[in-house]
Amino acid sequence: MAKEAGNYQLVKKLNRISTLNIIRQHKSISRKQLARELGLTPTAITGIIRDLMAAGYVMEKGLGKSSGGRRPVNLHFIPDSGYVIGAEITKSKTTLGVVNLDAKPLVINRCNIDMAEPRRGLEQLAGEVKKMIKENHLEEIRILGMGIACSGLVDIVTKVVKRSPNLGGKWRDIPIETWLQEMLGINIFVENNSNAAALAEYTFGRGKETRNMAYINLGEGISAGIILDGTLAYGYKGYTGEIGHLVIDENGPLCNCGNNGCLESLYAVPALVRKANNELALYSGKDPLKTIWREKGSVTIEDIITFAGDADSYAGKLVRQAAWQIGKGVAAIINLCNPEAVFVGGILATAGDSLLEPLAKSMQKYAFPELAREVRLELSTMQKDTGFYGGCAVAIRALFDGGAEALLDV
Structure with a gap:
């Protein structure tokens, strides 16, 4: 019974993520359209939408076209319902900022952080993140994750930086995700900077x-x-x-x-x-x-x-x-x-x-x-800031692919 209950909760969470993602992609959609796209019953959709609205991710706005009977109420995703932090780290400079869930920037800072010593550099980065959150009066509960774009060989499975010659000789087998999660207590997602930038261009830019x-x-x-x-x-x-x-x-x-x-x-x-x-x-x-x-x-x-x-x-x-x-x-x-x-x-x-x-x-x-x-x-279109937006894109992708409890538990 416990296993069945666990499976039910997992399916429920995944259905929430799928529903939220479709609303985000469509900009405006009715419950009936959602049920049809997801293959869920109207009752199930009603329950999911109720939870998402209570969590502040979805709102009702406007009426759709009638297919007979009353015009349906349209559902809209609320981009400011959550935020992600993005960072591109280089050997001596880091671009750091916060965007909403549509990648609209709230703040972008440029910090002089020496990354030659990996642990020390990441500790300084964590300090800059905390300072940025405090100075911009951000609700920590709405910060859903942080994406890091860095140069070098990032293992696709472990997300450990195996080697980064451009960051320095000591950048070997560095577990950025683990270290920063310990320092900041939020979901961290790391990606090679060019992969991250490509994702940003594909998601938000000319691509x-x-x-x-x-x-x-x-x-x-x-x-x-x-x-x-x-x-x-x-x-x-x-x-x-x-x-x-x-x-x-x-x-x-x-x-x-x-x-x-x-x-x-x-x-x-x-x-x-x-x-x-x-x-x-x-x-x-x-x-x-x-x-x-x-x-x-x-x-x-x-x-x-x-x-x-x-x-x-x-x-x-x-x-x-x-x-x-x-x-x-x-x-x-x-x-x-x-x-x-x-x-x-x-x-x-x-x-x-x-x-x-x-x-x-x-x-x-x-x-x-x-x-x-x-x-x-x-x-x-993002030129020198594409890596920063790449970090943001990596975090947003992970969240909407179901990779973070911050969204799964809404």
């Missing part, structure tokens, strides 16, 4: 309903998130998309991964900044970036992007050179996965057409022509 697409992340590293037939492509352990570690120059600089001449070691943001600062010291011509270098002693990626629009400037040439080489990696993805669209994001994507135009030409040159002609290449 909505684009069932075969790739997202290219151009930040501290270079990597890709790939969606095939509407589902993230994980591969065997979840380590797909590491295009930054395509070797393009065997005699090139040592990469964080241990190889020489990887695309990432030459054209990721840290590599471009290093290259600019080294070369500008020897650069004799007049150039706006050289002027900044003289005044400050060094330049940042923001400085490079500021002047990238001038094709004849040092910054313009540097960004175009990077775009051409990155286009070779994008071409490899097109040849392997045949996506209908490729979206480019990360801080380097804020260079706009200065990056996109040469990248497109390179992609067209190196990809199989019949495949390349069919691909839409676009900048991400």
Whole structure:
């Protein structure tokens, strides 16, 4: 009897999640339509809707079309019924914020957190989360989970970060979910940053309903998130998309991964900044970036992007050179996965057409022509914040897939 009772409660919870998800997707739907889509009786739907309304997730608003008899009352999902926290962590900076269940941001903060020591960095992140909740007067009961987007190899089963060269040498076998759940007492969901960003682009961005697409992340590293037939492509352990570690120059600089001449070691943001600062010291011509270098002693990626629009400037040439080489990696993805669209994001994507135009030409040159002609290449609408929204998307997906008691127990 106890087992039967347990099974009944589980089915009841799953029916609530399924019902809530359909209401969220439809924006407006009647009880009769819900019963038909879910294959449940009108009595069962009435009970589920009563529970969801009592919990504040659903409201009645407006009347639908009559199919004979009285017009049905429409049901609407309430996005502000709950919130999720999202975070993208990099070696020295973390983007952290809160969104509602439609991913509308309430607050986005940028924190300088040194992640070289994993435990210490995550403790500081937990402190920033608590501070953000307090300063924005958020009801903790309405915070349903937190999604983390981080670079590196995230095991698809355990969600342990097996290795993250861009976060530092000590990032091996780090159980982010377990540690942060202990520190914060909320549901934590971790995902590789490019996979998370691809999910955000597919769910909220220009890639909505684009069932075969790739997202290219151009930040501290270079990597890709790939969606095939509407589902993230994980591969065997979840380590797909590491295009930054395509070797393009065997005699090139040592990469964080241990190889020489990887695309990432030459054209990721840290590599471009290093290259600019080294070369500008020897650069004799007049150039706006050289002027900044003289005044400050060094330049940042923001400085490079500021002047990238001038094709004849040092910054313009540097960004175009990077775009051409990155286009070779994008071409490899097109040849392997045949996506209908490729979206480019990360801080380097804020260079706009200065990056996109040469990248497109390179992609067209190196990809199989019949495949390349069919691909839409676009900048991400979220650009440098796609990873943050990716963390949010990961948490929202987990909640509505039934992965968190916060929603199951409504």
